[in-house]
Amino acid sequence: MLDFIPKIPLADWVNTAVERIQDTFEFIFDPIKEDFGGFVESTAEWLSQIPPILVIIIVALMTFFVSGKKFGLSIFAIVGLWFVYNQELWEQLMYTFTLVVFASLISIIIGIPAGIWMSKSKWAQAIITPILDFMQTMPAFVYLIPAVVFFGIGMVPGIFASVVFATPPVVRFTNLGIRQVSAELVEAADAFGTTGSQKLFKVELPMARKTIMAGVNQTVMLALSMVVIASMIGSPGLGDEVLTALQRSQEGPGFVAGLGIVILAIIIDRVSQNLNKG
Amino acid sequence: MSVIKVNNLSKVFGKKTKEALSLLDEGYKKEEILKKTGCTVGVNRASFEVEEGEVFVIMGLSGSGKSTLVRLLNRLIDPTEGDVEVGGENLAKVGKERLRKVRREKMSMVFQKFGLFPFRTVLENTEFGLEIQGINKEERANKAKEALELVGLGSFIHQYPDQLSGGMQQRVGLARALANDPEVLLMDEAFSALDPLIRKDMQDELLDLQEKMQKTIIFITHDLDEALRIGDRIALMKDGSIVQIGTPEEILVNPANDYVERFVEDVDRSKVLTASHIMKRPETVDIEKHGPRVALERIREQGLSSIYVVDRSKQLKGYVIAEDVKAAREKEEKDLHTILRTDMPTVGLEAPIHEIFEIIHDAPVPVAVVEEGKLKGIIVRGAVIAALANGSGVTEDA
Incomplete structure (x- = not known):
């Protein structure tokens, strides 16, 4: 009964589509792979050449000020970063940090405008929502494959995969934040004769700031959670250490590298949350 | 001279607005039209004129269409039919750009829940309308301070709205509206969120201010006492239609129909009978x-x-x-x-x-x-x- 239609060759279609995209947009992908990839690599290298003690001091000072001149977070940062250094994972930490920063920045640069657009247009909302669902629920490994096809092996496909996975929250939260601005404030803005962009920048975005920042925080955390998966396509860093440990069944080094990711996650999370409060 | 001239102004919410309008013409009631077309009649054929310097009160119970009507005046809601002439210009027909200019320069609005921006200080809130017009920083600060002095908030300019009481917040709302020096002030239930004593103070203050400024004010309220206190003329609304327009006395002494009469029965007569x-x-x-x-x-x-x-x-x-x-x-x-x-x-x-x-x-x-x-x-x-x-x-x- 169910066999009256032969197997739909969806997989083949996707293969063809990916090949087509690769052929058509090679002129974009190649420079991204070469130039952007080179830029990311050299940033990571540059970061790992800064004396660790200097980085630790800077991070400690920064956490001290963003947390409202409290010592807790700074002490954690000093101890945590020293521990990573002590475990000889410093360079890996810098690579992971670079990956997360680039992935997050790109996610935010794409995500906030997309969220704004979504909040302004029913159509945009209807189209973007299922795409976001797709991005978040499709297993991350699946888009590692086209990432490699488009960008080869290295940090760039890792960033690409992270961006796909990490963008949805900032889009959703931006949309939500703007839609939640009270009708009376929107009316007030209109009644004083604001243009669309005046209303957006002077009323809606400031009102939605906290919600958007919560989305940014989520995005950064998701980007961080991708580092192990990104290492499967050759992104260096702490994720790579975890992956190696997994493949060799070495509990100890796996745990240590994993702990390094946790330390980085906590510092980034607390800093971005505190920025939101200010 | 009349500053605002409203002619046959209607608003129907829903999809089949034309059908609903023609049913209105045939004399169907609001509920019947809702049943037949699924459309809600917000405002039904409102016509009135407001003279320069007059305090014109639009009053009615909730759901009577008064808030919709005031929003039709500055087109926060687009009318389905009819004209709104402000200074001889039909706002119902003007383009977006022109409408924006009118909103910036001729009409300001004060809101029931104040509509203040919580992330802006009192001064910055008051400057809002001027900032939108692109007036330079110094000039707008001066004008805003003047407006704040006028409402008695001269020493609170660097506070944030949530640091002020309700009455003071609404003064900021009023100052923000006045800072633009508009010809027409639209006040949507401006004092309804305040407790009774403060409400009375604000009414008095508005009347004092009005004596100095002579603005044209359109004031929305559901409180007949308030309407009688501050209105030069009152328009009573029911189910989207204006039932009666007149001075407070005319409305009290000669209610146009049972509806008005029942309304008036509750009033503390000692305030208006002389x-x-x-x-x-x-x-x-x-x-x-x-x-x-x-x-x-x-x-x-x-x-x-x-x-x-x-x-x-x-x-x-x-x-x-x-x-x-x-x-x-x-x-x-x-x-x-x-x-x-x-x-x-x-x-x-x-x-x-x-x-x-x-x-x-x-x-x-x-x-x-x-x-x-x-x-x-x-x-x-x-x-x-x-x-x-x-x-x-x-x-x-x-």
């Missing part, structure tokens, strides 16, 4: 013509204990009481000069009832209502009480 409404035609004697004999006769005829004395041109001279008149009659005196008393209570035509109520309590004789020295009427205790009790005879006695 001496002229409850006074009676006085019995008098003419001091130049009449002596004790005529006076006594009239007193007996009417069953009074005293009678007012006037001269030929109705100038109030005083009063005489029955006992004195009787004594004078026995002494065969010719005129009333010797027994004339002048300690009578007097009020003007415009004196509100509650004032009369206080005076009449201790008065030995009915209160005399005078205008330029002439006796216009008298008020007896019963009439005041009847009016306060919303008795039936009030208007007949006027």
Whole structure:
């Protein structure tokens, strides 16, 4: 009964589509792979050449000020970063940090405008929502494959995969934040004769700031959670250490590298949350 | 000169607006139209004019369409049909760019829940309208400060809205609207969120400000007391239609229909009824013509204990009481000069009832209502009480 239609060759279609995209947009992908990839690599290298003690001091000072001149977070940062250094994972930490920063920045640069657009247009909302669902629920490994096809092996496909996975929250939260601005404030803005962009920048975005920042925080955390998966396509860093440990069944080094990711996650999370409060 | 001229203004919410409008023409009611078309009639064929410097109150219960109507005036809601002329220009038809300019320069709005931006200071909130117009920082700060001084918030400019009380927040709302120096001020239930005492203060203050500024104000409220207090004219709304437009007095004394009448029944009449409404035609004697004999006769005829004395041109001279008149009659005196008393209570035509109520309590004789020295009427205790009790005879006695 169910066999009256032969197997739909969806997989083949996707293969063809990916090949087509690769052929058509090679002129974009190649420079991204070469130039952007080179830029990311050299940033990571540059970061790992800064004396660790200097980085630790800077991070400690920064956490001290963003947390409202409290010592807790700074002490954690000093101890945590020293521990990573002590475990000889410093360079890996810098690579992971670079990956997360680039992935997050790109996610935010794409995500906030997309969220704004979504909040302004029913159509945009209807189209973007299922795409976001797709991005978040499709297993991350699946888009590692086209990432490699488009960008080869290295940090760039890792960033690409992270961006796909990490963008949805900032889009959703931006949309939500703007839609939640009270009708009376929107009316007030209109009644004083604001243009669309005046209303957006002077009323809606400031009102939605906290919600958007919560989305940014989520995005950064998701980007961080991708580092192990990104290492499967050759992104260096702490994720790579975890992956190696997994493949060799070495509990100890796996745990240590994993702990390094946790330390980085906590510092980034607390800093971005505190920025939101200010 | 009328600043705002609203003609046949309608708003129908829903999809089949044309159908709903034609049903309205055929005289269908709001509920029937909702059933037939699924459309809600917000405002139904409203027409009125607002004069320059007038406080025009639009009042009605919730759901009567008053908030929709005020939003049609500055097109926060687009009208389905009809015209809104502001300064001779039909806002219902102008383009977006022009509408924005009108909103920036001619009309400002004050909101029920204040509509202040919580991330801006009082000064920055007040500057908002000027900032939108692209006025430079120094000038807008000066204008905003002026407006804040006007509402008595000159020393709070660096506070944030949530640091202020409700009354003060609404002053900021008012200052923000005034900073633009608009011709028309739209106030949507501006004082409804405030508690009663503060509300009263704000009403007084608005009236004071209005005396200085002479803006054209359109004020929305669901509170008839408030409407009567501040309105030069009042438009009463029900189910999207304007039921009656008139001065507070006209509405109270001549309610257009049962709906208005029922509304008015709840009002504290003492606030709006004045001496002229409850006074009676006085019995008098003419001091130049009449002596004790005529006076006594009239007193007996009417069953009074005293009678007012006037001269030929109705100038109030005083009063005489029955006992004195009787004594004078026995002494065969010719005129009333010797027994004339002048300690009578007097009020003007415009004196509100509650004032009369206080005076009449201790008065030995009915209160005399005078205008330029002439006796216009008298008020007896019963009439005041009847009016306060919303008795039936009030208007007949006027």
